[in-house]
Amino acid sequence: MKTIEAHPAPPVASPRVAAENRQHWAVVGGGMLGLALAHELTKRGKRVTVLEASPELGGLASPWELHDEETGRDVTWDRHYHVTLLSDTRLRQLLAEIGLAEDLQWVETKTGFYSGGKMHSMSSTLEFLTFPPLRLFEKFRLGMTIFGASKIRNWRRLEQIPVTDWLRKWSGRGAFEKVWLPLLKAKLGDAHTRVSAAFIWAHISRMYAARRTGHKKEMFGYVRGGYPRILQTLAETLEENGVDILTDAAVAEASAKPAGGVAVRLADGSSLDFDQVAFTTPSPVIARAVPGMSEEERTRHFGVEYLGIVCASLLLRKPITDYYVTNITDGWVPLTAVIEMTTIVDPDELGGRYLVYLPKYCPADDRLFDRTDDELREEWLAALEKMHPHFSRDDVVAMRFSRVRSVMALPTIRYSERLPSVATGVPGVWAVNSAQILKGNLNVNETIQVADEALAGPLAAALV
Numbered sequence: 001m002k003t004i005e006a007h008p009a010p011p012v013a014s015p016r017v018a019a020e021n022r023q024h025w026a027v028v029g030g031g032m033l034g035l036a037l038a039h040e041l042t043k044r045g046k047r048v049t050v051l052e053a054s055p056e057l058g059g060l061a062s063p064w065e066l067h068d069e070e071t072g073r074d075v076t077w078d079r080h081y082h083v084t085l086l087s088d089t090r091l092r093q094l095l096a097e098i099g100l101a102e103d104l105q106w107v108e109t110k111t112g113f114y115s116g117g118k119m120h121s122m123s124s125t126l127e128f129l130t131f132p133p134l135r136l137f138e139k140f141r142l143g144m145t146i147f148g149a150s151k152i153r154n155w156r157r158l159e160q161i162p163v164t165d166w167l168r169k170w171s172g173r174g175a176f177e178k179v180w181l182p183l184l185k186a187k188l189g190d191a192h193t194r195v196s197a198a199f200i201w202a203h204i205s206r207m208y209a210a211r212r213t214g215h216k217k218e219m220f221g222y223v224r225g226g227y228p229r230i231l232q233t234l235a236e237t238l239e240e241n242g243v244d245i246l247t248d249a250a251v252a253e254a255s256a257k258p259a260g261g262v263a264v265r266l267a268d269g270s271s272l273d274f275d276q277v278a279f280t281t282p283s284p285v286i287a288r289a290v291p292g293m294s295e296e297e298r299t300r301h302f303g304v305e306y307l308g309i310v311c312a313s314l315l316l317r318k319p320i321t322d323y324y325v326t327n328i329t330d331g332w333v334p335l336t337a338v339i340e341m342t343t344i345v346d347p348d349e350l351g352g353r354y355l356v357y358l359p360k361y362c363p364a365d366d367r368l369f370d371r372t373d374d375e376l377r378e379e380w381l382a383a384l385e386k387m388h389p390h391f392s393r394d395d396v397v398a399m400r401f402s403r404v405r406s407v408m409a410l411p412t413i414r415y416s417e418r419l420p421s422v423a424t425g426v427p428g429v430w431a432v433n434s435a436q437i438l439k440g441n442l443n444v445n446e447t448i449q450v451a452d453e454a455l456a457g458p459l460a461a462a463l464v
């Protein structure tokens, strides 16, 4: 991987590349989507340069270090929690192509619910049937809603209905108010009123697909070494295939050249020329960087409403529970969920420590982003201590906060009708980002499929 110096010369083509005179693509953004797209383009014989704004690859899946205050050692793992499902066939295909399929570890997991000030296990049908907050007929209606949703194929109809209306109608008031509404608020905040029923359908479909593949068991997987290893192996594969990967290379502008091709100006003032440029960044970044777009296109990109996240990583001396995810329905808890990564990942990979994530999703302009680490640390650890009386903040040996404003495009009402198109009005400039996900929620499998669908669809004509 290369770091851009002050004013670098454009990447020099190797004699082999120059002789072949291959079409040269820039992929803007070195997250999983950009890297998967680059990989696919090399398979189609293209010369590719990845331009990533950050010092390292991975975007939302990038690694970071947690400093163990007791041992003085750093533990490297994903900045945000990641698991792979058995049904994530596209991601698993990519892992096989880069030689990591055999390193997937599969673990049966348990799900918890924190409701009414108590922890409840929700990992089997029996546990569901004995879940105290709901009466029997409320459970029946909730179960039928989930089952019914898993059978729906025409998601476009769901896109026209607010998720709150749809869930209230099918699950009834009791289950809606005791379970769905608190979960929606925990995940979406105030935006829950603007989101369509396609959101919950996508969640249910993903979990159903996982269980179908997993013989009704909740099996989650991870690659030994986590995303740091996936990203490193993917980058090595790309470089072996001739891809130039430039980090610290934020794209400021992309514009069509009069004689054909696209001129890219980086934030440091240097410029590079390409035949085609595919942006994989959040939509507002594309709208700002492509001045040749029409006003309508720009409005569409700026109109994509993003959900952000503040997510703490904690290294602990001991585990808190044996649930991978604890969903939270009690409104006083300032978190979306509690994720215990070491119910899946072997603690030996983490210096013998236990890794817990505390995510709080919120709108991109939420005031949560203004809170300091110290404020959040105090509030969130106090909440964890109240939820789990056996947990003490003295067990925390590292805590670090990640803040990202543009994580996931919200599937608002009639979202697909307002979606920006992959082809922009600027010849040779494409918008291939996760905002294109219509039939799923944000995950790496869907993300890679965005690249596949763009290559098979709008980009096909450009792959000459």
Ligand SMILES: Cc1cc2nc3c(=O)[nH]c(=O)nc-3n(C[C@H](O)[C@H](O)[C@H](O)COP(=O)(O)OP(=O)(O)OC[C@H]3O[C@@H](n4cnc5c(N)ncnc54)[C@H](O)[C@@H]3O)c2cc1C
Pocket (backbone or CB within 6 Å): 028, 029, 030, 031, 032, 033, 034, 051, 052, 053, 054, 057, 058, 059, 060, 061, 080, 081, 082, 083, 084, 249, 250, 251, 252, 280, 281, 282, 285, 289, 309, 311, 359, 407, 433, 434, 442, 443, 444, 445, 447
């Ligand atoms: C808390 C959390 C938990 C998750 N859990 C899971 C999970 O369990 N399983 C799963 O499969 N997925 C999970 N995901 C989703 C997964 O991380 C994403 O689907 C995936 O990483 C998105 O990749 P991307 O390339 O589309 O976007 P990003 O990762 O956002 O990449 C975009 C890249 O563009 C770069 N960029 C931005 N502006 C510019 C510019 N001007 N010039 C150049 N580069 C630029 C950014 O630095 C970034 O690297 C999770 C995500 C989060 C946040």
